[in-house]
Amino acid sequence: VCSVNLTGLDCVTFFESALAVARMLRRGGRTPEALLTEVTFMRYRDGRVTDYASRLHYLSDWFFDNDARRVVRVITGDLPGAVPFTKRVGYMSAHPETYRQLKANPGLVAKIARVEADINARATHYLPKEKVAAARGLLKTGDIVGITTTIDGLDCSHSGLCYRDDGGVVRLLHASTTRKAVVLDEDLASYLAGVSTQTGIMVARPLEVVRPAVP
Known part of the structure; x- marks a missing residue:
């Protein structure tokens, strides 16, 4: 069952909820x-809830699936300095004990492993953090940023939204786990440079929605 809690957001549900509100209002929903x-349409593979494995847990998978359904366009490969992302995912199937849903349903681990294999078979790009400053002129307010990580088995460990301030500085708007709040942080390139486990970014740009209202 899909649910939304706007008073308890993590880094993914923050940008997901913000985009969902924008899409809803654009369609005339209230x-x-x-x-x-x-x-639901964005959070689950092909927009359908079946079980825990149908959720787009890995951010590169969220980008891929929502790009295919024209919710966003993944622009990482268009940014100067972008390189192939060759790191393999596998954290969830390797550590099922850290997920209560997988502990309660061990049969889902094999399904998660198949999803991970599909992700690992794709050609994906990322922008190394030392290249972000040179590419920031191409980033826009509202772009979704997935922050890649050195953590074994994960593609991204954090995410947020780009915000270009009045001075033209591209900053990171995100739900901070350390500050327990949604914050508008410093220059994106400086933010990345300050965290040793963060290696770069993947970027997806939201697309215009079809006008008819969603029921």
């Missing part, structure tokens, strides 16, 4: 049901 429809 109800909790309309918001839930938008979140």
Whole structure:
């Protein structure tokens, strides 16, 4: 069952909820049901909830699936300095004990492993953090940023939204786990440079929605 809690956001549900609200309003929706429809469409593979494995847990998978359904366009490969992302994912199937849903349903681990294999078979790009400053002129307010990591088995460990301030500085708007709040942080390149486990970014740009209202 898909749910939305706007008072308890993590880094993914923050940008996901923000985009869902924007898409809902653009379609003319104003109800909790309309918001839930938008979140469900983005959060789950092909927009359908089946089980825990149908959720787009890995951010590169979220980008891929939502690009295919014209929710976003992944622009990472268009940024100067972008290189192939060759790191393999596998954290969830390797550590099922850290996920209560997998502990309760061990049979889902094999399904998660198949999803991970599909992700690892794709050609993906990322922008190393030392290249972000040179590419920031191409980033826009509202672009979704996945922050790649050195953590074994993960593609991204954090995410947020780009925000270009009045001075033209591209900053990171994100739900901070350390500060327990949504914050508008410093220059994106400086933010990345300050965290040794962060290696770079993947970027997806939201696309215009079809106008008819979602029920």
